[in-house]
Amino acid sequence: MIKIALAGTSGLAQYIAHYISTQTCHQFFFLSRNPNPGLTAKGWQVLPVDYGNLNDVRYKLVGVDTVISTVSGQAQHSLIDAAAQVHVRRFVPSEFEGPLYQRPSTSDPLDRGQKHALSLLVEKQELYGMQFAVFSCGIFYERFYPEGMASLQLGAGTHISGEGDYIVNLRQRTAIIPFSHSNEVYVRMTSAEDVARYVVAALDLPDWPREFFLPAERMKVGDIVTMAELACGVDFQRQYVDENALRNAISYAVATDNISQQYRLHHLMATLHDRYDYSWVSPHQLVNSPSKQFAEWLLAAWCTE
Ligand SMILES: NC(=O)c1ccc[n+]([C@@H]2O[C@H](COP(=O)([O-])OP(=O)(O)OC[C@H]3O[C@@H](n4cnc5c(N)ncnc54)[C@H](OP(=O)(O)O)[C@@H]3O)[C@@H](O)[C@H]2O)c1
Incomplete structure (x- = not known):
């Protein structure tokens, strides 16, 4: 059993929470900037977080094995810094769209800080050994x-x-x-719910590739x-x-x-x-x-x- 922090409370994070709670024995909690009575009413734990305060983010992540991020921009950059510093083992960045190799190498009007997040993750993997994997899935049916x-x-x-x-x-x-x-x-297209199923199933894999290409x-x-x-x-x-x-x-x-x-x-x-679009799909069943x-x-x- 591992401890998972789910950053953000959007629909995708909630699908992931649903599958962790119904398909695994892992412990998890949400990190959120806001109180979420709807989520706590389901019996899910929601910890408040201030992404602008690195000490707070670090404190919330102590003892966490895997962070699954659904937040973007500066919030995700703080999350990556804090996770590496408290020796989180694995980090799933807030990607969940097209494959990395199809991203423009120069200016990208759709970049929500992901490019910087990925370079931070590469750096943290080298410095602290924190693994990461991107889950490429194309566009959501939703x-x-x-x-x-x-x-x-x-x-x-x-x-x-x-x-x-x-x-x-x-x-x-x-x-x-x-x-x-x-x-x-x-x-490539898949439902956000199937993305969540796939991410949760991947938690138990002993080795992660840098990028999963979902069978979308x-x-x-x-x-x-x-x-x-x-x-x-x-x-x-x-x-x-x-x-x-x-x-x-x-x-x-x-x-x-x-x-x-x-x-x-x-x-x-x-x-x-x-x-x-991508032509190749990861072989993991x-x-x-x-x-x-x-x-x-x-x-x-x-x-x-
Ligand atoms: N492939 C597709 O077609 C597709 C479509 C939609 C989304 N996605 C993916 O799904 C993931 C979530 O994206 P999204 O657009 O649904 O959600 P989002 O708007 O990026 O919000 C995700 C979470 O971030 C937190 N958040 C929002 N604004 C913030 C801010 N200014 N500072 C700090 N935290 C903030 C919120 O959590 P709290 O309020 O709980 O703190 C929110 O639940 C992303 O990885 C995205 O790429 C993919």
Whole structure:
């Protein structure tokens, strides 16, 4: 049995907590900036944390074997520093999206401090022996949930957590599809719940690779729209946008100071640049029941609407 600290209380952290508590004997607690009566009512322990105070973060992590972070930016940087200093054995950074090799090497408008977090983790592994592993899973199915990911307490930090913020708007029957003249655009996709199952199952592996590539479903972007059309039983109004069109739209969104539109467009551009695609999947057979297929998940999500 190990002791796990779950940093953050978003939907993903709660799915992970659910699987730790139902599938393992490990002890865990949440670290949160806020009291969370809803979580404590479930019998889960929530410790307050001030990420701006390294002593406090260190104190909270004493005796912890593994930290699973779902927090980003400066908060995660403090968490990494503190974890290494109190000899945490393993650290899962707040990644859970496309693979590392698809990240842009220069400026990245979608970087939430992850690049710095990863360089800190490499440094801490060398200095303190703290291992880490990234769980690459592509995009969450929940991006297409009724009322958006926000209704599942997911994605606040992505700025695209509302309904219809990414590729397809099922209620309005519209789609904006990133399109390349030279190749098909693919994404890997999985549900946040299956990501949580996988992360929890990996806790018992004796050795971790630097990066897990989850067995997420791989599909053409246009097929996401086709599945949404099938779920709704009607054709959608499709708009195809190539790199030039996206670049122009981003310039316009910047000129008009439309921040949320900038994020929506940057996510489409990242998709066009294959950020959420990978060809190889980790060989670990960590979970027994197969991941939910997107078509099945989408139908279930929208038919109960
Ligand atoms: N692949 C995908 O499609 C996808 C989509 C969405 C999210 N994700 C991944 O899921 C993870 C969580 O992301 P998210 O966007 O759902 O959550 P988020 O907005 O980044 O928030 C996660 C947690 O961070 C804490 N937090 C929020 N703002 C903070 C601040 N200013 N300072 C310190 N802590 C702060 C909150 O915990 P407390 O309030 O409890 O302190 C919150 O529960 C990330 O790794 C992200 O990459 C992936």
